Amino acid sequence: MSPTCDPLVRVQADDFDPATETRRLTAGRRDVGAVVSFTGLCRDENGRLEALELEHYPGMAEAEIARIANEATGRWPLTGLTVIHRFGKIAPGENIVLVVAASSHRRAAFDAADFLMDFLKSRAPFWKKEHVAGSTEAGWVEAKDSDLEDLKRWEG
Amino acid sequence: MSPTCDPLVRVQADDFDPATETRRLTAGRRDVGAVVSFTGLCRDENGRLEALELEHYPGMAEAEIARIANEATGRWPLTGLTVIHRFGKIAPGENIVLVVAASSHRRAAFDAADFLMDFLKSRAPFWKKEHVAGSTEAGWVEAKDSDLEDLKRWEG
């Protein structure tokens, strides 16, 4: 009954264009009623952040995101799903992560995008390091307990 | 404490470009960490739909969307919020409605966009009529009870 779709997963150093990715899921189709896109950007902590550096586990990053994406397409009737996560140095204001979920139904698109972001945060093998202006020390961002709390929203 | 923002509300016959609207909320800023955009499209019911016709109440449509948008900016710390709703004839595959919510925080952006759509559906004065291929009769789309259920998610 549920439309199946094959998620598109990319892990890359280059920037992405949310508009292009959205068009890929809607162009020439008449069955898409809702597209939810989430873009996560590098946010400046009080003007002191020079850049984020994102380390990742090549191979596992793609595999783990694909596992989460496939779980989402099994849970919600999606017509399309795209997930892109960048690695490397990223300046404030730049894109880090993109999730685009398309469906015939509004709630499915919202929930799938929300679910993807919750699981990416605590299961995709990426680690953020902060490069701070005027300092040679770079510090690893600590995981938040709330990230694990977020996962519980999707249980049961 | 919460970043205040002045929502941008437009009610128009013309199409819109989600990418342009998203850029408007992020360009030149370093404080935006999350952008959630929802695009509602005209979906074809089993290949029989020729077009939707959207009637609206000019004046009240803008005012009511602005009331809902202002409620959202009061509830969540948003750095930007844009809502665009089209009226007139809209073919399958075309855009109907856009909500873009920007925030420092992921959950605020998701919740605000979700809230906006729930309230737009049952409070913004728009009515959809379906023009069906091979028929001169056009039928009004009926409101769903589930639309009112959706509002209850935001109580309390």
Place this chain on the structure above:
Amino acid sequence: MKLIYFAWVRERIGLSDETVDLPAEVKTVADLLNWLKGRGENYSAALERPDVIRVAINQEHADHSTRLPDHAEIALFPPMTGG
């Protein structure tokens, strides 16, 4: 009083808007709907189920129990289906 109609309420009444003089006993939105129903078959067809009719007074949603202001734009329409 300025009355304005939308969607199938407009189609069934056969008018987009009109200006009417209300009798003194029409005090609330519910009174108005009831009074309009008696104005002809087109009105009774449009308003046969008053409970589903939504009302806005001066472009704000209003309950059926709301008292009518002296001068206002009263809009009658079906449940909304935008978004």
Place this chain on the structure above:
Amino acid sequence: MKLIYFAWVRERIGLSDETVDLPAEVKTVADLLNWLKGRGENYSAALERPDVIRVAINQEHADHSTRLPDHAEIALFPPMTGG
């Protein structure tokens, strides 16, 4: 066994990856973490709180109680902070 380290685990150990021969008594992920801690100050600094260390076996998340396969790529890293 191929071991691979990320983020501050990598920095503290001072290696990105290495291949080690494990003694027969190292049977689970927890055994591995305990054994590595004894290999020097860099390892004990990286693994001082084994409970926060996340582990992947052949690129899939694994519990500390998981038995180690004979040949595998075992990755050790801090809690993830992507997204």
